[in-house]
Amino acid sequence: MREWRTRLRPEIVATLLLAVTGVAWAQESFNITGLRTDSVTLYKDCKMDQGVPVTKQQFQGPWPATKDPSSSLYFRVTRSGESYCVKAFSVQTDQTVRVDRDKECGAKVAGRPPKVGAVRGVGEGC
Amino acid sequence: MDRSSAYAAPRAADFSEVWRPSASLRMLVQCVLLSVIGLPLLLYHGISLHLTPWSQAIVNAIVGHVYGPSGQRDTTVVLFREENLEMLEDPYPVPYARHADVLEALAVYGPRAVFVDFAFIDPRRADDVNLLSRAICSLSDNGRVPVFLAAPPPPSHRPARGRSGRAGGEAAPSEAKGAGAINKALLACAQPVDAQMDTERGVSGVLTYAACPSPECDGSGGMLTPAFGMYRASPPPGAVQLRGAHPEPMEIIWANGFSKLNWSWMDCRTPGPIRDLMLMLREDPLAAKRKCPYTNTISVIHLLGPANDGVKAAIADKAVFYGASFQMAGDRVISPVYEDLPGVYLHAMAYDNLVTFGADYKRAEHHPASRIANVILLVFTVFLLLVVDKPLAPATRLLGRIGGLGRWMRWAAIGLAVVSLALTMLIRPAAPALFLLPALVFGMLAFLHVVATRREEGAGVEHSTAPAQFIGKGLLGLALVLLVALLFLVVDSLVGIGSALLFVLLPGYFVYKAVVARDWLFVVTTVLLIGAAVVCFLPPINLGPRNIVGYVAFFELARHLIKHADKVAGKYLELRREHPRPEAWGMWVWLVPIADRIFTFFVRGDDKEMTDEGMAHATAS
Numbered sequence: 001m002r003e004w005r006t007r008l009r010p011e012i013v014a015t016l017l018l019a020v021t022g023v024a025w026a027q028e029s030f031n032i033t034g035l036r037t038d039s040v041t042l043y044k045d046c047k048m049d050q051g052v053p054v055t056k057q058q059f060q061g062p063w064p065a066t067k068d069p070s071s072s073l074y075f076r077v078t079r080s081g082e083s084y085c086v087k088a089f090s091v092q093t094d095q096t097v098r099v100d101r102d103k104e105c106g107a108k109v110a111g112r113p114p115k116v117g118a119v120r121g122v123g124e125g126c
Numbered sequence: 127m128d129r130s131s132a133y134a135a136p137r138a139a140d141f142s143e144v145w146r147p148s149a150s151l152r153m154l155v156q157c158v159l160l161s162v163i164g165l166p167l168l169l170y171h172g173i174s175l176h177l178t179p180w181s182q183a184i185v186n187a188i189v190g191h192v193y194g195p196s197g198q199r200d201t202t203v204v205l206f207r208e209e210n211l212e213m214l215e216d217p218y219p220v221p222y223a224r225h226a227d228v229l230e231a232l233a234v235y236g237p238r239a240v241f242v243d244f245a246f247i248d249p250r251r252a253d254d255v256n257l258l259s260r261a262i263c264s265l266s267d268n269g270r271v272p273v274f275l276a277a278p279p280p281p282s283h284r285p286a287r288g289r290s291g292r293a294g295g296e297a298a299p300s301e302a303k304g305a306g307a308i309n310k311a312l313l314a315c316a317q318p319v320d321a322q323m324d325t326e327r328g329v330s331g332v333l334t335y336a337a338c339p340s341p342e343c344d345g346s347g348g349m350l351t352p353a354f355g356m357y358r359a360s361p362p363p364g365a366v367q368l369r370g371a372h373p374e375p376m377e378i379i380w381a382n383g384f385s386k387l388n389w390s391w392m393d394c395r396t397p398g399p400i401r402d403l404m405l406m407l408r409e410d411p412l413a414a415k416r417k418c419p420y421t422n423t424i425s426v427i428h429l430l431g432p433a434n435d436g437v438k439a440a441i442a443d444k445a446v447f448y449g450a451s452f453q454m455a456g457d458r459v460i461s462p463v464y465e466d467l468p469g470v471y472l473h474a475m476a477y478d479n480l481v482t483f484g485a486d487y488k489r490a491e492h493h494p495a496s497r498i499a500n501v502i503l504l505v506f507t508v509f510l511l512l513v514v515d516k517p518l519a520p521a522t523r524l525l526g527r528i529g530g531l532g533r534w535m536r537w538a539a540i541g542l543a544v545v546s547l548a549l550t551m552l553i554r555p556a557a558p559a560l561f562l563l564p565a566l567v568f569g570m571l572a573f574l575h576v577v578a579t580r581r582e583e584g585a586g587v588e589h590s591t592a593p594a595q596f597i598g599k600g601l602l603g604l605a606l607v608l609l610v611a612l613l614f615l616v617v618d619s620l621v622g623i624g625s626a627l628l629f630v631l632l633p634g635y636f637v638y639k640a641v642v643a644r645d646w647l648f649v650v651t652t653v654l655l656i657g658a659a660v661v662c663f664l665p666p667i668n669l670g671p672r673n674i675v676g677y678v679a680f681f682e683l684a685r686h687l688i689k690h691a692d693k694v695a696g697k698y699l700e701l702r703r704e705h706p707r708p709e710a711w712g713m714w715v716w717l718v719p720i721a722d723r724i725f726t727f728f729v730r731g732d733d734k735e736m737t738d739e740g741m742a743h744a745t746a747s
Contacts (some may be wrong), residue, residue, distance in 0.1 A: 036234045036433065073430045088432040089231040097432040102211060104425045106393045109205065109451060110417050110465035
C-alpha cells in the first residue's frame with residue numbers, strides 16, 4: 001500500500017502542477033493598448049447579440065484583458081467592471097499573445113476528398 | 127478451269143511494266159503520309175495522350191529547377207477549411223458576417239489586392255448583405271486595395287465538362303443567372319471577375335487559364351479572370367504590364383516547389399521514395415504528387431487569431447486569394463504536380479505565373495501559334511526521317527550539296543551555334559528565343575553536314591558486327607543499364623522521380639543509343655527537337671512546354687514503320703520481277719496495277735530503277 005502511494009504521489013503532483021500552470025497560462029493577463037480597426041465591437045458577457053461599438057476616438061485604454069479559454073479568436077476584456085469579449089485580430093496588445101498550439105497543425109489541404117454514398121455511381125467497383 | 131481465266135487478263139507486255147513515280151513525288155507522298163499519321167497521334171490523342179505523363183514529369187523536374195520565387199513571394203491564399211466551420215461554430219454556407227470578419231482582418235494586415243473566391247449569389251438578409259458590403263468597402267479603402275469577387279460564368283459560355291472554379295459551392299441553383307447574379311450592393315466597392323475554370327486534359331489536369339473567357343471579350347466587354355484582373359489592377363512593384371485589352375489565354379506552369387510557411391503547419395509528409403516508385407510503376411510517373419500546395423497559405427483561423435508576425439508577413443502588400451476547401455463543394459483543381467487542390471489555388475498559380483513571367487507568360491495550347499509550332503515540329507521530325515535515313519534522290523542531292531561544302535563549314539556552323547548559345551547565356555537578352563534560333567539552325571546544318579559526309583565516306587549508320595565487338599557492346603550495354611538503374615533509385619530517393627527521369631534516365635538512354643547502339647541519328651534528332659521546344663518556350667514566342675517525348679516516340683515509330691514499308695515494297699517488286707506474266711497472279715491480277723501504285727511509293731533509297739518517272743519493265747534490273 002505504501003509502495004502504491006509512493007508511486008502515485010509524483011503523478012498527482014505533476015498533474016496538479018500542469019493543471020495550475022494551464023489555468024494560469026489561460027488566464028495570462030495583458031493589456032489592450034489600441035484598436036487596429038476603425039471601430040471594434042465589445043460583446044457583453046461574450047453574447048454576440050449584445051455588441052457595443054467602440055471607435056478609435058472613443059478608445060481610452062489600456063483595457064486589462066485575458067485570453068478567452070473557450071476560443072483563441074477572442075479576448076476577454078474588463079471595462080468599467082463589466083466583462084466583454086473582443087475579436088482578437090482587431091486590437092493591439094502590450095505583449096505578444098501566444099497561442100498554446102496551432103489548431104491547424106497537421107492540416108491536409110491537398111488530396112482527393114473521400115467519396116461518400118451520395119456521389120458513388122451505380123455499378124461502381126462491380 | 128483456272129479461276130484466273132475468268133478475269134480480263136492484260137497483255138503480258140503491258141503487265142510486266144511497273145508504274146514508277148518520280149523520286150520527288152515519292153518523297154512528297156511519304157512526307158504527307160507520315161504527317162497524316164503523326165497529326166492525330168501527336169496533336170490529338172494516341173501517342174501524345176499516353177506519353178503526356180512522362181513528358182509532364184520531365185517538364186515538372188525542369189520547372190522545379192528553373193521557376194523563380196518572385197511569384198510565390200507575392201501571392202498568398204487565405205483558406206477557409208471545412209474543419210474551420212466547426213472550430214468557428216459556423217453553419218454552411220458560411221455566414222456573411224464571418225466573411226465580413228475575414229475581410230476586416232485582412233484589411234488590418236494591409237494586402238495589396240484581394241480576390242474573394244466565393245460567389246455571393248444566394249439570397250441573404252439585407253443586414254447581412256450590408257455588413258459584408260461595408261467590410262468590402264473598408265478593405266477596398268476607397269479603391270486603394272482592389273477587391274475582386276468571383277462571378278459565375280454566364281450560362282451561354284460554360285465548358286461542357288468544366289467547373290465554375292468558384293469555391294464554397296454556395297447556392298448553385300442561382301448560379302445560372304450568371305455574373306449579374308451577384309448582389310449589386312456587394313459590388314459597390316468591388317469588381318466581378320470570371321472565375322471559370324478550364325477543362326482538365328488527360329492526366330495532367332488543368333493546364334490552361336483563360337484571360338477573358340466569355341464571348342463578350344471579343345468586343346470591349348467581358349470580365350477578366352481573377353489572376354489577370356488582379357495583375358492588371360495591382361501588379362507587383364516593377365512588374366511589366368500586360369499588352370492589349372484582353373490578353374491571350376495562359377498555359378499554366380505549375381511550379382514544382384515547396385512553401386516554408388505551408389510546411390510549418392500542414393501535413394506535407396510523403397509515404398517515401400520506394401512507395402512513390404511502386405505507385406509510379408503501377409500507374410504513371412505523375413501518380414506520386416506533392417502533398418502541400420506551392421502558394422503560401424494561411425487559414426482563416428490564423429487570420430482571425432491574435433496579431434501575428436507570420437500572418438503579417440503573409441498578407442502585408444501581397445496579392446491575397448481568399449477561397450474555400452469544402453469537400454462536398456467539388457471545387458477542386460487537378461494539377462500535374464500537386465494532389466487535388468481547392469480551386470482557389472488555380473487562380474493563385476496563374477497569378478504566380480504572371481508575376482514570374484510578366485508579359486512573357488506562356489501562351490495556351492489552344493493558341494494558334496501553339497498549333498503551328500506543333501505542326502512545324504512534326505514536319506521537322508518527318509523531314510529528318512526522310513533526309514537522313516536511306517534518303518531519296520532529292521534528299522541525296524541536297525545532302526550531296528551540303529557534303530560538298532567542305533569540313534570547315536561544319537566547324538563554322540558548330541562554332542556559330544556555340545557562340546549563339548554562349549551569347550544568350552551571357553547577355554540574358556529579353557528575347558532569348560531569337561538569340562537561340564541561330565544555334566538551332568546552325569546545329570541542324572552541322573548535323574546534316576555530318577550525315578552527308580558520312581554517307582559519302584560510306585560509313586552510314588551500320589557498324590561492325592565482329593564477334594568480339596558484339597560481345598563487348600553487349601557487356602557495355604548491360605553495365606550501362608545496371609548503372610542507370612542504380613543511379614535512378616538513388617536520385618529518386620534523394621530528389622524525386624522527376625529529377626531521376628531528367629538527370630539519369632534520359633541521359634542514360636542517350637548514352638546507350640550513342641555508345642552502344644551507335645544511333646547518332648536518334649540522339650541528334652532528340653537534341654534538335656528539345657532545342658526547338660526550348661526556343662518555342664522562351665520569349666518572345668512564349669508557348670507552353672511541348673510533348674517532346676511524344677515527338678521522339680513518333681520519330682522512332684515512324685522510322686520503323688517506313689523501314690518495314692520499304693522492305694514490303696522491295697519484296698513486292700521482287701515478286702513482280704520474278705512473275706512478269708499475269709497468270710501467276712491468279713484471281714488478284716486485276717489488283718496488280720493498283721498495288722503497283724501503292725507499293726512503289728513506299729520504296730526508299732535512290733536506286734536508279736526508281737529515279738525516273740514513267741513506265742519500265744520490272745525485269746529491267
